[in-house]
Amino acid sequence: MWEEHTEWRNPQYSKQISRLEDSLGMTENFVQNMRKEKKEKLKFFEGRLHDFFRRAGREHLPWRKPGVTAYEVWVSEIMLQQTQVSRVIGYYDRFLNRFPTVERLAAATWEEFLPYYAGLGYYARGRNMLKAASVVVGEYGGKFPKDTDKLVSLPGVGPYTAAAIASFAYGKNTVAWDTNLRRVVGRFFFGSKRSDIPFSEFEGAFRIPAKDLNGALMDFGSAICVARPKCGACPLRDRCEYFRNHGKDEMRNAKDVLETEIRSNPTPRRLGIPFTKGRDGTGTKKTKTETNSHFAFRNSKLSFKDAQVMLFLHEGHRKYYSSRKKGYAPFVVPASHNTRAGIKDWFRNRYGLELAVRPPHRKLSLKGKPTLLVNAQILLGTPALPTSDDAAYRIFVSTLPKA
Numbered sequence: 371m372w373e374e375h376t377e378w379r380n381p382q383y384s385k386q387i388s389r390l391e392d393s394l395g396m397t398e399n400f401v402q403n404m405r406k407e408k409k410e411k412l413k414f415f416e417g418r419l420h421d422f423f424r425r426a427g428r429e430h431l432p433w434r435k436p437g438v439t440a441y442e443v444w445v446s447e448i449m450l451q452q453t454q455v456s457r458v459i460g461y462y463d464r465f466l467n468r469f470p471t472v473e474r475l476a477a478a479t480w481e482e483f484l485p486y487y488a489g490l491g492y493y494a495r496g497r498n499m500l501k502a503a504s505v506v507v508g509e510y511g512g513k514f515p516k517d518t519d520k521l522v523s524l525p526g527v528g529p530y531t532a533a534a535i536a537s538f539a540y541g542k543n544t545v546a547w548d549t550n551l552r553r554v555v556g557r558f559f560f561g562s563k564r565s566d567i568p569f570s571e572f573e574g575a576f577r578i579p580a581k582d583l584n585g586a587l588m589d590f591g592s593a594i595c596v597a598r599p600k601c602g603a604c605p606l607r608d609r610c611e612y613f614r615n616h617g618k619d620e621m622r623n624a625k626d627v628l629e630t631e632i633r634s635n636p637t638p639r640r641l642g643i644p645f646t647k648g649r650d651g652t653g654t655k656k657t658k659t660e661t662n663s664h665f666a667f668r669n670s671k672l673s674f675k676d677a678q679v680m681l682f683l684h685e686g687h688r689k690y691y692s693s694r695k696k697g698y699a700p701f702v703v704p705a706s707h708n709t710r711a712g713i714k715d716w717f718r719n720r721y722g723l724e725l726a727v728r729p730p731h732r733k734l735s736l737k738g739k740p741t742l743l744v745n746a747q748i749l750l751g752t753p754a755l756p757t758s759d760d761a762a763y764r765i766f767v768s769t770l771p772k773a
């Protein structure tokens with residue numbers, strides 16, 4: 371055995387060994403320095419964030435009051451999904467006046483629930499609220515569970531909402547990684563809000579209790595480190611990676627994603643930078659907006675003022691209601707009703723159904739007629755309409771001319 375390693379005694383190798391030992395020592399020092407730097411950076415980040423939170427935190431928000439219950443946090447977090455704080459406040463108070471406890475909510479019908487929710491949009495999440503309230507009452511005796519694994523099993527509750535409930539209501543050390551938190555932490559430590567950042571490594575690294583950390587980062591991300599960051603006014607900028615490299619990493623990343631999307635999908639989504647798809651399929655800057663009083667479009671030669679509406683009535687994009695019995699066909703609403711209110715009226719009079727109507731997602735010319743493609747869901751009423759699945763809808767859409 372020893373024979374195999376006699377070469378280590380060779381002076382020629384001893385030199386190499388000492389060089390290796392030196393470089394290992396350097397690596398160790400380097401790692402130690404990195405750790406120290408990381409620690410200091412984390413300390414700086416927490417300190418400045420804490421100061422900001424003390425001075426400008428939104429502690430006045432009704433769901434941040436001391437002693438807030440898990441039910442109240444849950445209501446606020448569900449309403450805040452895709453909806454601005456200023457818009458939610460009025461809804462939140464009215465909702466809790468009508469449904470002050472989860473038991474009262476679980477006992478409500480959709481028709482009783484709707485007037486206190488209508489207008490917030492995303493009606494699937496409203497239906498999930500009723501389902502989740504029933505589960506909390508039926509399975510947990512009216513108390514939201516403390517455990518995040520149990521919380522995420524409730525309808526409409528994802529890891530972010532579960533972490534928010536656990537930290538704000540139960541004081542648990544769970545970081546609620548929403549868009550704001552990812553953006554601030556990503557930019558400060560890595561120079562970009564890109565998605566491959568190992569955020570879970572930060573769990574347990576912060577010394578601020580998660581309740582305060584979540585609140586501070588949410589507030590900071592919606593006031594200072596917004597989509598177009600206000601670095602000039604930012605107390606973190608001295609050590610922020612994004613500020614140091616002028617946001618180049620993030621811009622490069624956004625450009626890469628955008629180019630990949632354009633290659634694989636002719637209708638790219640917005641990436642937080644001004645972008646609309648131009649006539650030649652490439653990105654262009656925002657151009658003058660053309661409106662038909664309620665719906666707005668860009669880059670169009672056609673006038674859509676008198677456009678007809680092709681209405682896709684669906685249930686969570688899994689089931690599609692059809693205007694005819696055989697095969698799938700959307701509903702065609704005449705140009706005289708091509709506003710949101712008009713579409714609702716037309717449908718109410720014809721089918722006795724209340725709809726939630728989305729803004730048009732596409733415009734095109736159909737046999738020479740300007741046409742708006744609009745999605746809608748049923749809010750109230752029992753539809754007696756033929757249905758099709760997602761595949762039939764996709765086949766139909768693939769036959770439409772390109773915009």
Ligand code: SF4
Binds near residue numbers: 605606
């Ligand atoms: S310096 Fe700019 S990018 Fe960095 S945390 Fe502040 S606002 Fe965000």
